[in-house]
Structure formats: C-alpha cells, structure tokens
Amino acid sequence: MDERKDFSRASEGAEIRLALVGIGKIARDQHLPAIAADPRYRLVATASRNDSVDGVPGYRNIDELLVGGLPLDAVSLCTPPEGRADIARRAIDAGLHVMLEKPPGVTADEVRALARHAAAKGVTLFASWHSREAAAVDTARDWLSGRAVTGGRIIWKEDIRQWHPGQEWILERAGMGVFDPAINALSILTRILPARFEVEAATLDIPSNRSAAIAAACTLRSAEGYTIKADLDFLFAGAPRWDIEVATDAGRLILRDGGATVELPGAAPHSGENCEYPRLYGRFHALIEAAEIEADTAPLELVEQAYRLGARRSVPPFEF
Numbered sequence: 022m023d024e025r026k027d028f029s030r031a032s033e034g035a036e037i038r039l040a041l042v043g044i045g046k047i048a049r050d051q052h053l054p055a056i057a058a059d060p061r062y063r064l065v066a067t068a069s070r071n072d073s074v075d076g077v078p079g080y081r082n083i084d085e086l087l088v089g090g091l092p093l094d095a096v097s098l099c100t101p102p103e104g105r106a107d108i109a110r111r112a113i114d115a116g117l118h119v120m121l122e123k124p125p126g127v128t129a130d131e132v133r134a135l136a137r138h139a140a141a142k143g144v145t146l147f148a149s150w151h152s153r154e155a156a157a158v159d160t161a162r163d164w165l166s167g168r169a170v171t172g173g174r175i176i177w178k179e180d181i182r183q184w185h186p187g188q189e190w191i192l193e194r195a196g197m198g199v200f201d202p203a204i205n206a207l208s209i210l211t212r213i214l215p216a217r218f219e220v221e222a223a224t225l226d227i228p229s230n231r232s233a234a235i236a237a238a239c240t241l242r243s244a245e246g247y248t249i250k251a252d253l254d255f256l257f258a259g260a261p262r263w264d265i266e267v268a269t270d271a272g273r274l275i276l277r278d279g280g281a282t283v284e285l286p287g288a289a290p291h292s293g294e295n296c297e298y299p300r301l302y303g304r305f306h307a308l309i310e311a312a313e314i315e316a317d318t319a320p321l322e323l324v325e326q327a328y329r330l331g332a333r334r335s336v337p338p339f340e341f
C-alpha cells in the first residue's frame with residue numbers, strides 16, 4: 022500500500038474516516054462531541070471490548086477492526102496507556118494515521134519508537150496533550166516569553182473517586198496514579214516555559230494495596246537553575262485545584278482551572294472558552310495534511326524520573 026497516497030487524499034480536503042478505540046469516560050465526554058462537531062471527520066467505527074456508539078459499527082478490538090474491511094484513514098486511541106503502543110503499532114502497520122490520548126504511552130522510549138515506526142510507514146502520529154490547548158495557555162506562554170523566571174509551583178489536586186470513578190487501571194504502575202492528571206500540569210509547564218526540566222527530588226505516597234502514587238511532592242529543576250515545586254493529590258475532596266504559578270522579574274503569573282484562566286500582574290483574571298478537544302482534532306488534521314509527526318515526550322520523561330528517583334512511602338490502602 023502506498024501511504025503517501027493517503028496523505029495527498031487528505032490534503033485534497035477529503036473527509037477523514039476515523040475509528041475511535043476505547044470507549045470510556047474521555048471518549049464519551051470529549052472525543053465523540055469533538056468529532057461530531059468537526060465536518061473534516063466522519064466516525065466510521067469504534068473498537069472497544071464492552072461498549073460501542075449507537076449507529077456506528079462496533080468492533081471488540083483493533084485486530085477485528087482492521088480485518089473488518091471498512092475503509093479507514095485514521096484511529097484515535099482512548100484506551101489506558103498500557104497497551105496503547107501495541108494498538109498504535111498495529112494501526113500504523115495498516116497504514117493508518119494515529120492520534121494518542123495523553124499520556125501517549127507508558128514510557129518515553131516506547132513513544133519514540135512509535136514515532137520512528139510511523140515515520141518509516143509514512144503516516145502521522147500525534148501524541149496529544151489536551152491541556153496544552155486550554156484557553157489561557159498560549160497567553161501564558163506569550164507573556165512569559167522573554168521574562169526572567171525565578172521559580173514556581175504546581176498545585177494539582179482532585180478527587181479520584183469523582184474524576185476517575187472505578188478506574189482500577191489508574192492505580193496500577195502503568196496507570197501512573199496521581200501523575201495521570203498531573204501530567205497535564207507537566208504538559209502545560211513544558212509548553213509555557215522553554216527551559217528543560219529534570220526531577221531533582223520526589224516523594225511518592227503509594228497505597229499499600231496499589232502500585233502507583235495517590236499523592237506526590239516533586240521538585241523540578243530547570244536548566245537555568247530555578248525550581249518548580251509540585252504538590253499532587255488524588256484524594257482531594259471538593260472543588261479541584263489545577264493551578265500553576267510562575268514567579269518572574271515582572272511579577273507572578275497564575276494559570277488556574279487547568280489552564281483555562283490566567284491571572285497576570287495588575288490585571289483581572291481572564292478566562293476563555295474550553296475548546297481543548299476541537300483544537301486537538303484540528304491539530305491532528307493539520308498534521309495529516311502536512312504529513313508530519315508530533316510526539317513530544319517531555320512530560321512523560323518527568324513522570325518517569327519521578328518514579329525512578331522518588332522516595333516511596335506506604336500509605337493506607339485505597340478502594341474506590
């Protein structure tokens with residue numbers, strides 16, 4: 022099969038025939054509405070072991086989807102991170118463009134290998150980071166550009182039972198625990214600041230019956246020398262806190278609500294409309310048209326470092 026033909030077809034403005042894999046919370050909350058609202062896409066199939074979408078052909082898994090014979094251009098993967106690279110590889114082998122939910126895989130190495138594989142096959146791989154598309158992130162990046170940063174902090178606290186009800190996989194090692202939501206903060210941080218970060222120290226609170234952290238404290242050090250402290254909590258009842266503060270020579274910038282609201286020195290808070298997933302699908306379309314790959318692993322590398330370096334504390338068992 023000549024994959025380049027697929028690129029040219031897409032660039033001629035043809036509709037992208039898309040299959041959604043892993044029909045769970047994020048697929049229903051965000052992907053299905055974003056796809057339905059975007060005339061550049063047509064949802065032609067789903068692949069999920071226990072769920073499907075009314076009126077759309079449903080397959081149980083990627084293999085059944087691929088042998089099903091439906092004409093298809095791309096897949097968007099909404100399964101948990103473990104096993105996602107294997108699904109992506111099968112789709113790439115079949116000549117399909119692939120969009121990955123965050124985190125794009127279990128390890129950065131696995132994602133880099135996927136990117137090389139997609140390049141070799143001539144298809145697009147898009148490792149999406151939805152929080153980078155939050156309404157105030159570009160404003161924050163622009164404001165910080167050229168300013169001297171002196172430090173900062175991340176406060177990422179939410180109630181696992183409210184936001185991830187019954188998702189046992191999230192507290193397995195590959196689910197990353199509290200870093201599943203907190204990687205969103207790291208994706209924003211690595212978008213708004215040009216510095217390269219490393220984890221200097223971390224403390225991981227791991228329930229005695231689980232493998233991943235339910236809370237964590239991390240210190241990130243930038244190549245320029247300043248630190249960002251991160252306070253992460255998955256047992257935070259009440260209104261979530263998804264905040265990033267950056268101190269600069271021109272005052273303090275605060276991003277709240279997961280990047281939807283920005284507070285700049287001397288100005289009233291500014292919020293924008295939430296268009297994260299429509300923007301992601303727009304970006305995926307642009308990458309397909311340009312025959313490009315986008316697979317930034319910087320946020321995932323920080324999570325890997327935190328688990329590699331972090332001091333582990335056993336905390337009481339957790340049940341949903």
Ligand code: NAP
Nearest residue numbers: 043044045046047069070071072099100101102122123124
């Ligand atoms: P979820 O509700 O558990 O849905 C994932 C779906 O994937 C499941 O319903 C399941 O459908 C399928 N699946 C395939 N293999 C699985 C396995 N080994 N274990 C469990 N499910 C499996 O999870 P989600 O919240 O949608 O999250 C999926 C991805 O989206 C994660 O990477 C997460 O970080 C990301 N995300 C989540 C949110 C959020 O707020 N929840 C926000 C943004 C991004 P079948 O049983 O039908 O196969």
